Amino acid sequence: MIKKSKIQENYVLVDNVIKTFKTNNKKKIILSNVNFQISKGEFTCILGPSGCGKSTLLDLLAGFTKPDEGLISVSDEVVRKPGPERGFVFQKNSLIPWQTLEQNVGYGLKLQKFNSKDIEEKVTKYLKLVGLEKYRKAYPNQLSGGMQQRGSIIRALITNPKIILMDEPFGAVDAQTRSLLQEMLLKIWREFETTVVFVTHDVDEAILLADRVIIMGVNPGHIREIIPINIPRPRSLDSSFLEEFQKVKIKILNLIKEETLKLMQ
């Protein structure tokens, strides 16, 4: 295969991906010619107006759906189906309702036939990491939205995946909790040196978290621009007062405004 060297050169490769959906027997192009690469340990945010196909792109990376054309690979492997090597954090309510928090967090390990003592140990370690060890026996509907999201982050992390894919994970929690969760995520990311792809529609969130922000355009979904964020780390809420932050923010907001206007015409 010609593409083999390309797959090996890039940790994450999205190569000429085209995705269409059929509605009323008409093919609608959702993503056209999407190309980008991500290196190991990088934090990438995907930003764009609603309907630009950013969640579709993340689904493709996870393997939930397949591209019509093109190729996606993560760490030398072509993505064909979902699996624990690519951890996924859903928008909300994704903890399995009939499993307690500890069963949820340990479920991936149980599927990989770890023995119960190892699972117990690892689950305790990860619960402590996000401050949920007191709630290990609670069912998801006894936890707040923010707690549920913390649980689902460590559930994705515990199987030691090659990449973590996050689909607007903090979109449904309140603003105060959100900024705490963002800082917590940055801490985890530094500690585990994981590669993260994070979909959001919140510009501040994207700039605070990302090494690079991928801005997506509409009609059909495509990559408009990739913007590197050079704000020094470690970052916190205070980083948003830096001049660099404001400059990048205005640039991104203008780009998104342009794309949103296109949707309205």
Added chain:
Amino acid sequence: MTLTNFSSKSNFYFKSFKKERLMLWELIRINSKTYTRKLISIILFFLLWEFLCWIDFNFIINFVFVPTPVEVINAFIQFINDSPWVHFKASILRVIGGFISGSILGIFVGLLIGSSKVLEDLLATPLELLRPIPAVAWIPLAILMFPDAESGMYYITFVGAFYPILISTQKAVENSLSDRLMIRVGQSLGANSFQLFKDIIVPSSLPGISAGLVIGMGNAWFCLVTAEIIAGRFGIGYKTWESYVISEYPPIVMGMVLIGLMGAFSSFVVLKITDSFMPWRTISKDGI
């Protein structure tokens, strides 16, 4: 960071512990209003019945031949003094036998046709053709098809229990399959088809299956009188039917009440048992 975002939902976790510490008398005191109201409604029901019999009410509905509650109680006392256990035992065994076989087969076939299009195409149509046939219509065939009357009677209570369990299991599974989120959660954690079925589809179908079991248990009692028409010399349903044949009215009503009571009680037991399999649900009906 740990204690920063307690919302009302997370406090619920602690409330459930508190509830266990309540003393029994406290619980009675809290619920006493409900109990009082329920008691009053039952007393009024029997008073109304007695009254309608007493005035020989006869307008559209005729109460002239309806036994009064006192007569029914007398019939019951007579029944109790006259070795009732054989009748209870015979009926309970028939209902439990029909219910258990109906549950096993109903859940099994329901899971199959709920999750597989091929199996649905192969099995659903004949089952659907047999479903509307009432239990009474099965009596002649049940007599002809089964080696003895007893197994024919089991078959009729089975028919009653089987269909509601089958249909609600099938629909519950189809409903679970439409929840893409939970299936994706399982897939992304590495579950294969069998593990998805076992850990995601089946647990999320449990509330639906439970409803089917409760209705199925009720239906099994429903069909008991029909089943015991076939033959036999024992059973609550048989006793009811026999009293009708010999025109002895109070035992008929007694049989009806007994079947109603035992049906309600066993449905309640089924409900409690199935609820214990679903500890994750917190149901609050006050202030939806």
